[in-house]
Amino acid sequence: MATPVHQDPAVAPNQTYAAEPEQAEQPAGRSRRPIIFVILALVLLVGGYYGWQRYQFGQTHEETDDAQVEGDVYPVLPRVGGPVLEVKVQDNQPVKKGDVLVMLDPADQQQRVNAAEAALAAAEANVVAARAAVGTAQATVGSAQSTIGVSDATRAKLQKDLKRSQFLRKEDIIPQSDLDAVQANLKATSAQRATAANQVNVARQQVAAAQQQIAVAQAVVKQRQADLDNARLQLSYTTLVAPANGIVSKKNVQPGQVISPGQQLMGLVASDKTWIVANFKETQLATMKVGQPVTVEVDAYPNVEFEGRVESLSAATGARFALLPPDNASGNFVKVTQRVPVKIALTQPDPEHPLRAGMSVVATVKVK
Template sequence: MAETQQSNIEAPDNEKGKPKPERSMGRLVIFGILLAIGLVWGGMKLIRSLSYEETDDAQIAGNIYPVIPRVPGKVVEVLANDNQMVKKGDVLIRLDPSDYQIKRDMAEAQLLKARAAVSGAKADIIAAAAAQIKLAADLRRSQNLQKQDVISRAELDAATAGATAASAQHAAAGDNYKAALAQAKLAEAELKNAELQLSWTTITAPADGKVSKKNVQPGQYVTPGQQLIAIVGSGDLWVVANFKETQLEHMRPGQKVIIKVDAFPGKELKGHIDSISAGTGAEFALLPPDNASGNFVKVTQRVPVKIVFDEKTDLPLAAGMNVIAEVKVK
C-alpha cells in the first residue's frame, strides 16, 4: 500500500518534466510567423532598395528676401512683428521723411524757376524771329531801292547790318531757349529723384512671406545696405537633398520623390526632381579641397539635388527643416 502511494506521488513529477505537445507546437507556430514576417519585411526592404534611392541629408530651402533701406534715416515706426505673414507691398518700416520732404520742395521750386526761364526764352526767340523777318524784308526793299539809286550805299549797308544783327540775335535766342530746356529737364530729373528718395522712407515687403530675423527698433538710425528684416518666401519652398555620387546613376529630373519631414512624423509629401547640381557641395565650399596637394584620401562626395513639391500643403513648413527624401529611380 505504501508503494502504491509513493508511485502515485511520483507520477506528477514525471509528467511535469515532459514538455506538453500543444505548448511546443505553439512555440513553433510563433517562430514561423516571426520568421515569415522577417522574410517579408526583408524582401520588401530589398525590393525597395532596388527601386528607391534615399537620403536623410536633406533640408527644406526657400527664398530669403532681405529688407534693406535705400536711404539713411531715423526709424520712426516699425509695423512688422516677428513671424508675421506679410504680402508684397505691405509697409514694414517708416523712416523720418522731414529732410527728404525739404529736398523735394526745393526741387519743385527749382523746376518752377527753370520752367519760367523756358517761358522767357521762348518769348525772346519769338520776338527775335519777328525782328529777323522784319529786318530781312527791310533789307530786300533797301536792295531794290539801291539798285534804282533811290537810297545810298551807306543806307543799304545799314540795312544789311541790321538784318545780320537780327539773325544773330535770333540764333542767340535759340541757344538760350535750348539751354533753358536743358535746365528744365535737369530740374525735372532732380525733382523725380527727390520724390523717389522721399518714397524710399517708406520700406515695404519685397515679397509674400513670413517676417524673420527682425533687427530694427524705433529711434534707430539706419544706413543703406543694412539688413533690417529677413522675409522667408511662403510660396516657393523646395527641398535640397544631398545624395551620394554613387546614388546618382539612375537619377533623372522629373522622377517622383516621397518627402518625409522630421517635424511631422507619419506625414508623406509628394514631389519630383527639378534639377541636379553641376557640382558637388565641396566644390562650392569656402575652401574647396585641393586633391593635388598632400596625401589623397578618396571621400564619397555628395551632390545637391533640387526637389520641388507637387502641390501645396497645409503643414507649416519652414526653411531649414530636416527631411528624408526617397527618389523612385526604377
C-alpha cells in the same frame, strides 16, 4: 582490517530524494528545446524577409536624410538711410504684399524734393526767357530787312537824281555843288544799306543763338525733372513695404534707430511656396532623372508622408559653391564622395501640416 562504513539511515533517504528532482527536470528541458528552435526559425524567417524587402527596396529607390525644406526668404533692406519713425510689424506676423513694414523719417528727403521742384521751376523760366530772346532777335532781323528796303529805294532814287544832275551840270544849269551833294547822298545811302545788311546777318545769328539757348534750357528742364523724379523716388523709399506674402522673421529694428542703406532690418519668409533640397551622393544619381516620384518624411510630422517629384538636379556639387572650394591639385588627395543638391517639388501640399524652411526631412526617390 578495513572498517565498514555504515550509512546513516536518516541521511541516505534524503540524498535519494534530492537526486530525484534532477532526474525529473531533464524531460522538461528537452520539451522546451523545440519551442526555442521554432522561435529562432521564425526570427530568421522574419529577418530574412525584412532584409529581402530592404534589398528589393534599395534596388528601386534612393534615400537620403541630408535634406531640408527650403523657401523664399526676402531680406527687407532700406535704400535710404535715416532715423526710424515707426515699425508696424512684429516677429512671426503674417503680412501681405504691399503692407507697410517700416517708416523712416521723410524730412530730409522731402527737403530734397522741395529743392528739386524749385530748380525745375527756374529751368522752365529760362525756357520762357530763351523763347522771348528768339522773338526779339527775329524782330531785329525784320527791322534790319526793312532798313535794307528803304536804303534800296533811296539809292534807286538817288541814282536817277545823279543822272539828271550830271546832265544838268553838263549844260551848266546847276552848280557843281548840287552834283556833289547828290553823289554824297548816294554814297551815304549805299553805306546805310551795307550797314543794314550786316545788321540782318547779326540778327539772324542772334536768332540761331537764341534757338540754341532754348534747346539748352529745355535740356536743363529735363535734367531738373529727372532730379525731381529721383528725389520723389528717394522719398518713397522712406516707406518700406512687404515685397511678397509671408511671415516676418528675425526683426532687428526699433523706432528711433538710425539705419543705413543696405542694412537688413528683418526677413520675410514666403508662406505660399516651399520645396525640398535633398543632397544625394554622387553614387546615387546614376538612374535619377527629372520627374521621378518622391516620398518625403518630415521629422516634425513622423506619421505623415508628403508626395513630390524631382524637379531639377544641380549642375555642380555643393562643395563647388563653398566659400573655399576644394582644390585637389594641391596637397595630398583624399577621395571624398560628393553630394549633389536635388530640388524636389511637392505635388500636394498639406495645409494641416505646414512646412517651414529649414525643417529636416528624409527624401526617398523611386528611380525604377
